[in-house]
Amino acid sequence: MxxxxxxxxxxxxxxxxxxxxxxxxxxxVPIPARVAAANSIVINHLGDTMAHIIEQVKSMSRYVFQTESRHILGVAGPGSAAMEMAVVNLIAPGDNVLSICNGFFSHRLSEMAERNEAHVSRYVVPDGESADPEKVAQLLEELKPSALTIVQGETSNTVYNSRLPEICALAKQHNCLVITDAVCTLSTMPLAMDEWGVDAVITGGQKGLSSIPGVSLVAFSERAWEVIESRQGHLRHWCLDAKLADQFWYKKSYHYTAPVSGILAMHEALRLICSETxxxxxxxxxxxxxxxxxxxxxxxxxxxxxxxxxxxxxxxxxxxxxxxxxxxxxxxxxxxxxxxxxxxxxxxxxxxxxxxxxxxxxxxxxxxxxxxxxxxxxxxxxxxxxxxxxxxxxxxx
Ligand SMILES: Cc1ncc(COP(=O)(O)O)c(C=O)c1O
Known part of the structure; x- marks a missing residue:
């Protein structure tokens, strides 16, 4: 039947x-009327209008992330998908990773690295405190990780890792990539990706940016992109493969059908940020x-x-x-x-x-x-x- x-x-x-x-x-969070209106429109995901909109989204994102990088990608998925995109493209099985954990979301980043078969060492920061650069320096020296994960603002327990710039500088001295979750902080407080030397900045739509949930952004530095480009073989994740996503975001070609309405909403959210400064x-x-x-x-x-x-x-x-x-x-x-x-x-x-x-x-x-x-x-x-x-x-x- x-x-x-x-x-x-x-x-x-x-x-x-x-x-x-x-x-x-x-x-x-509540969304502005312009964002809501944009979210009700569907257009051709591969047409000229979409291409124009994508160019603007990338250009405005460079301002919001404070980067000249040409490697900002959109992700059809929650903030967690953007976290996973950064992790799986920059951390390979067998890599040594240092995860700074001071809450639920920083633990999630470490778990993602572990599921990707990295050797993860956790610096568990006492609850309610921000990460201490001296301790990070010691761990970098000891563990020689190829990547470090950190959350700028831990939404879960409301802790702010205020010394992120110093941690990035230390990581750079050890040739260690810095992957930063800025889901709740991007555009609500300073994050200068290029100046601080952050290699991957992750954000979702529904928090700092005041857009809709389900469309997220990741910005990779040039140094991070070299790691991605030099990867041998196929990534295990097809949807989250940054090289495939690059096809849509930089080569006007097809990866998967982009969440057009959500990208239009993101466009408006970014435009409002640019006009507010x-x-x-x-x-x-x-x-x-x-x-x-x-x-x-x-x-x-x-x-x-x-x-x-x-x-x-x-x-x-x-x-x-x-x-x-x-x-x-x-x-x-x-x-x-x-x-x-x-x-x-x-x-x-x-x-x-x-x-x-x-x-x-x-x-x-x-x-x-x-x-x-x-x-x-x-x-x-x-x-x-x-x-x-x-x-x-x-x-x-
Ligand atoms: C700091 C932080 N990172 C990551 C996430 C995960 O985002 P999502 O729930 O969209 O996957 C959240 C969501 O609350 C968050 O606050």
Whole structure:
């Protein structure tokens, strides 16, 4: 018998709420109207219009990654696919790899290297701290890895590897490639790929860039591309093979059918970044995130990471005694229509400060939703002082 069409399916109009949740978690983040509109268009993936758009995406990406490299590739897939693309193209079975691990996503990079049969040594940084260049120098000397993996901003526990430039310089002295995950940080804070000497920078669409999930970017340095070019034999991954992807991204030829709508959305997201300018965007993110952090502390809550290692792109808040993270999340989303994130590990809740999340009106709504929710759950917080602090730090006239 043929399988029949299900009869219990309802349209999205009946599933999606009238007022969507304000997405203030660790991603995906709200997208600008221009990005949403671009995402609704389908065009020929190999026509002249697409070729023109791809040229612009590469040119704008060079600015956003701060690189002159001609080896920026798009990936039809999540940030993890871009991570895997960097790993499998630069790390061969049998290679020695140093993975700096200070959270869930940096562990994921090390696992990817291990699955590709590399010999992986992990520098597990104490929770809540950023990687120490002295320790990295020692490990580079000892292990002589051909590649090092690191996450600039660990979304999972809100740690910022602030000394990435020094780590890159050390790696260069040891002829070791640096693979950096900048999924939540790219365009929210400085990352100067060429100046710092990063060999692969990975980003997803749905966080710092404020585009849609499912289309990601990887930028390879010239040094990294030489490694890719010199590879003998076939890579085990067909979709993630950078040399095959190069066919589409640089030679107007076919690799697989590109996610045209997602690339158009990425185009618009990048264009908005270029018109805001990187510096303007960094300033907006810093101002908003610091104001949010100040407001949270003024409420009477505490932040998970000490200022010197604290990530601005995602803010981790200790769950106060007597309540649970899921209770806070449920009240914030159910009653206030504001969604924030729980945690991968520590007892925290997380509020994102990436792209469109860094807007004054979103911050007021989020701080109010957080303060009102924990107060309703029986925690003694000072909501007026929290909101006043936010206003003061944002310098609202
Ligand atoms: C720092 C970081 N790296 C990688 C990823 C993985 O991205 P995706 O979930 O799109 O695969 C995330 C997602 O949260 C992230 O925050």
């Amino acid at each position: 043929l399988v029949q069409a299900p009869t219990d399916i309802v349209s999205l109009d009946n599933i999606l709420p009238e007022e969507p949740l304000l997405m203030m978690g660790a991603g995906p 990187l510096q303007g965007r960094f300033d907006r993110h810093e101002r908003c995130s610091l104001a949010l952090q100040g407001a949270i502390e003024a409420l009477g809550l505490s932040l998970y990471v000490a200022p010197e290692s604290r990530l601005n792109s995602v803010v981790g808040i200790n769950v106060p005694d007597g309540v649970t993270g899921p209770e806070i999340l449920a009240l914030m989303s159910g009653k206030h229509r504001v969604e924030i994130s729980g945690s991968f590990g520590p007892n925290i809740v997380r509020i994102g400060q990436m792209g469109e999340q860094c807007r004054t009106h979103h911050l007021f709504r989020t701080v109010h939703a957080l303060g009102a929710s924990v107060r309703e759950l029986g925690v003694n917080v000072d909501l007026p002082t929290g909101v006043a602090e936010l206003e003061k730090r944002l310098q609202v006239s």
